[in-house]
Amino acid sequence: MTGARQAPGRACRARLEEMLVRRVRTWLPGLLLVAPSIVAIGVFVYGMLGWNFRLAMTDKHDEVSEGRFVGLENFIGLWDQPRWHISVNHAIMFTIVFVLGALVLGWFLAFLMEKGIRGEGTFRAIYLFPMAISFVATGIVWRWLMNSGMEERAVGFNRLFDAIGLPQWQWFRDPDWGMAAMALPAIWQMSGYVMALFLAGFRGVPEELREAARVDGCTEWGVYRHVVLPLLRPVTLSALIILGHISLKVFDLIVAVSGKQIITDVPAVFMWVAVFDSHDPAKGATIASYIVLSVAVFVIPYLIWSVRKERRS
Amino acid sequence: MRLKVRSRWTAVAAAVMAGVLGLSACGGGDRAAQPTQGGGDAKKQVEVFSWWTGPGEADGLQAMRKIFEERNPSYTFFDAAVAGGSGDKAKALLQSKLQAGTPPDTFQGHAGAELQGYIKAGDLEELNSLYDELKLREVLPAQLIEQISVEGKIYSVPVNIHRSNVLWFNPAVLKEAGVAGAPKTLEEFVAALEKVKAKGRIPLSVGSEWTVTHLLESVLLGSLGTDAYNALFKPGADWNSPQVTRALEQFKTILSYAGDPQDDWQPAAKQVADGEAAFNVMGDWAYGYFHNPPEGGLGKQSKTDFDWAPAPGTEGTYLWLSDSFTLPKGAKNRDGALAWLKVAASKEGQDAFNPKKGSIPARKDADRSLYTDYLADALKDWSGDKLAGSIQHGVAVNQPWLAAINEAVGLFIGTKDVPALQKALADAAQAHAQ
Numbered sequence: 001m002t003g004a005r006q007a008p009g010r011a012c013r014a015r016l017e018e019m020l021v022r023r024v025r026t027w028l029p030g031l032l033l034v035a036p037s038i039v040a041i042g043v044f045v046y047g048m049l050g051w052n053f054r055l056a057m058t059d060k061h062d063e064v065s066e067g068r069f070v071g072l073e074n075f076i077g078l079w080d081q082p083r084w085h086i087s088v089n090h091a092i093m094f095t096i097v098f099v100l101g102a103l104v105l106g107w108f109l110a111f112l113m114e115k116g117i118r119g120e121g122t123f124r125a126i127y128l129f130p131m132a133i134s135f136v137a138t139g140i141v142w143r144w145l146m147n148s149g150m151e152e153r154a155v156g157f158n159r160l161f162d163a164i165g166l167p168q169w170q171w172f173r174d175p176d177w178g179m180a181a182m183a184l185p186a187i188w189q190m191s192g193y194v195m196a197l198f199l200a201g202f203r204g205v206p207e208e209l210r211e212a213a214r215v216d217g218c219t220e221w222g223v224y225r226h227v228v229l230p231l232l233r234p235v236t237l238s239a240l241i242i243l244g245h246i247s248l249k250v251f252d253l254i255v256a257v258s259g260k261q262i263i264t265d266v267p268a269v270f271m272w273v274a275v276f277d278s279h280d281p282a283k284g285a286t287i288a289s290y291i292v293l294s295v296a297v298f299v300i301p302y303l304i305w306s307v308r309k310e311r312r313s
Numbered sequence: 314m315r316l317k318v319r320s321r322w323t324a325v326a327a328a329v330m331a332g333v334l335g336l337s338a339c340g341g342g343d344r345a346a347q348p349t350q351g352g353g354d355a356k357k358q359v360e361v362f363s364w365w366t367g368p369g370e371a372d373g374l375q376a377m378r379k380i381f382e383e384r385n386p387s388y389t390f391f392d393a394a395v396a397g398g399s400g401d402k403a404k405a406l407l408q409s410k411l412q413a414g415t416p417p418d419t420f421q422g423h424a425g426a427e428l429q430g431y432i433k434a435g436d437l438e439e440l441n442s443l444y445d446e447l448k449l450r451e452v453l454p455a456q457l458i459e460q461i462s463v464e465g466k467i468y469s470v471p472v473n474i475h476r477s478n479v480l481w482f483n484p485a486v487l488k489e490a491g492v493a494g495a496p497k498t499l500e501e502f503v504a505a506l507e508k509v510k511a512k513g514r515i516p517l518s519v520g521s522e523w524t525v526t527h528l529l530e531s532v533l534l535g536s537l538g539t540d541a542y543n544a545l546f547k548p549g550a551d552w553n554s555p556q557v558t559r560a561l562e563q564f565k566t567i568l569s570y571a572g573d574p575q576d577d578w579q580p581a582a583k584q585v586a587d588g589e590a591a592f593n594v595m596g597d598w599a600y601g602y603f604h605n606p607p608e609g610g611l612g613k614q615s616k617t618d619f620d621w622a623p624a625p626g627t628e629g630t631y632l633w634l635s636d637s638f639t640l641p642k643g644a645k646n647r648d649g650a651l652a653w654l655k656v657a658a659s660k661e662g663q664d665a666f667n668p669k670k671g672s673i674p675a676r677k678d679a680d681r682s683l684y685t686d687y688l689a690d691a692l693k694d695w696s697g698d699k700l701a702g703s704i705q706h707g708v709a710v711n712q713p714w715l716a717a718i719n720e721a722v723g724l725f726i727g728t729k730d731v732p733a734l735q736k737a738l739a740d741a742a743q744a745h746a747q
Contacts, residue, residue, distance in 0.1 A: 062430070062433075062713070063412070063430070063434050064433055064434045064435075082724055083720055083723075083724065086724075086727075143576065147576075148573050148574075149573060150573070153573075153589065170573075173573070173574060175727055258521070258576075259521055259577075260401075260522075261521055261522045261723060262522060262720065262723030262724055262726070262727065263522070263723070263726070263727065265723075273716060273720075276401075276404065276405045276408060277712060277713070277715070277716035277719075278712070278713045278716040278717065279430055279712055279713050279716075280713065
């Protein structure tokens with residue numbers, strides 16, 4: 001080693017320096033470019049997350065107290081509160097109905113598009129438009145559509161159902177299935193987006209593969225069942241994760257449709273009430289921590305999966 | 314083809330991003346337009362923070378603003394009102410402003426326990442010297458002064474008085490059901506509800522969950538009586554007593570006659586005005602909604618389309634709430650804020666504000682000729698009745714306590730479990746009474 005370094009002497013060192021400079025030149029501008037984002041994300045996402053978890057582990061139950069470290073007391077204590085169970089159950093029902101509904105409807109719409117419907121561009125735009133609307137606007141319109149008034153007081157869907165002889169329903173005020181109704185506006189809003197994802201997926205399946213399957217005697221359904229669907233698995237996974245994390249954090253839609261009521265309580269609304277009405281920062285932070293953890297259950301496997309995939313390719 | 318499509322989508326995405334940036338630039342502009350300390354000889358701004366943006370209330374605020382600007386030519390009024398019924402959003406924004414150490418010069422709050430949190434956090438200056446200077450102790454009712462004092466100190470100037478325990482009813486629906494008049498006791502009330510139910514009308518209309526807490530306070534007052542009700546909010550009060558159990562049982566019975574919950578208090582009140590429902594218990598801000606011409610109200614005729622009485626069992630007691638203004642510590646323009654408080658406390662200011670807002674002045678020396686119809690009744694009762702503080706509207710309980718009560722009532726609507734409600738109310742009192 002030492003001999004080799006001495007022998008070529010100065011020329012080699014110059015080349016080494018040149019290489020170093022070139023390398024720095026290649027990565028330094030890039031690093032400088034992303035550095036502000038890294039710092040901002042470090043402070044405002046991870047720093048705040050850490051701050052939130054720390055707050056959740058204190059007894060700062062009003063704005064003025066200092067807050068001593070109490071470990072996981074708040075995390076355990078939350079499960080003694082009946083309201084927490086209600087909001088968790090609501091979030092689970094909302095998530096199941098919303099994610100499945102949006103996936104199935106989105107897939108179905110993409111399937112129709114893929115079959116070469118006339119005026120595809122127009123339909124695609126129509127189905128995608130709801131995504132451009134905020135959940136608040138959607139919520140205000142659907143609050144009227146899903147009004148629980150019946151018979152002569154019926155408006156919105158109940159009026160329509162009455163006219164065509166379908167049974168009327170309490171919608172989001174139904175004590176058992178209200179959150180399933182609450183998922184409808186979310187499905188309406190997000191299924192167009194899922195459709196776009198699936199459509200891109202469908203288009204990514206090479207025609208040759210389908211041809212080959214048909215030549216082998218596959219029915220059209222079989223082509224989808226055995227060729228297209230397996231190839232869509234990555235798209236489905238992405239859609240599942242995007243919908244899942246939206247669903248677990250849902251706040252604006254609920255507040256726009258029903259306000260801060262127990263009958264449609266979800267963790268994010270409970271968190272708002274804890275912080276701004278109960279003036280209990282530690283409790284709010286605890287609920288926020290649970291929301292982050294529940295979203296992490298969706299996101300972390302996805303990150304692992306996508307990093308692995310990138311490495312493979 | 315696909316490439317072309319993609320480039321088109323890229324263009325759309327670019328346009329959207331540009332729009333978003335444009336919007337956020339606008340947001341920045343808004344912020345820049347917020348009050349800055351006027352340098353040099355610019356007029357000094359007084360930032361007045363409230364949630365009065367609706368019809369009536371915003372007009373009342375403007376009327377007071379006019380008086381303020383006439384009296385104080387060196388100040389300009391900056392209206393920092395945040396929309397949203399009963400101030401939910403305003404209070405959240407206010408809290409972040411206070412935490413950031415940038416309070417408005419003066420902010421609206423319900424007089425009474427609601428301000429306790431701010432007082433405890435050291436956000437407010439006491440106003441005893443202002444009360445002495447303006448001799449407010451002589452013109453405001455003694456019971457009111459007592460109920461808004463914290464350890465002998467007063468932290469706010471009440472501008473108006475609203476009444477919470479009002480039973481609104483539709484005379485035609487009552488007549489049809491054979492109910493002679495407004496029920497005087499809770500027993501009579503239940504009998505009347507039963508008669509209306511038999512006729513197939515909605516006996517009692519309710520709105521979202523907070524309106525049920527609003528109903529609860531009137532039932533508690535009607536069942537327990539004024540003194541026992543007021544005692545509930547003293548430290549060490551007994552919420553586990555059999556009297557409270559009985560009141561809550563009555564509440565359960567009354568609630569069983571409620572119609573489908575409406576989105577908020579207005580649609581619930583409208584059911585009474587439209588003759589779909591017989592009764593509704595709501596604060597007297599409902600009068601403006603019933604009576605005002607369309608745009609801000611329903612344009613109904615008082616005494617024929619709708620009528621009112623004290624909530625059953627509460628005659629002779631004014632279950633009150635009051636909007637008031639405060640002096641935050643660290644206000645940029647303290648003198649301007651004091652000038653505003655003087656207008657808010659004055660007879661002239663209160664008489665300009667209240668007829669428009671649909672409330673009565675807190676002062677005893679108001680010009681009675683300005684208050685007609687319902688407001689004349691209210692003014693008469695206010696000067697003679699005993700006082701009890703509202704729960705839902707921040708007089709009797711502080712904000713965390715109210716949040717706990719709202720949660721208990723919200724759960725009760727689902728379960729109808731009286732012992733659980735009573736336990737939750739008792740726990741809330743124990744945790745938050747002070």
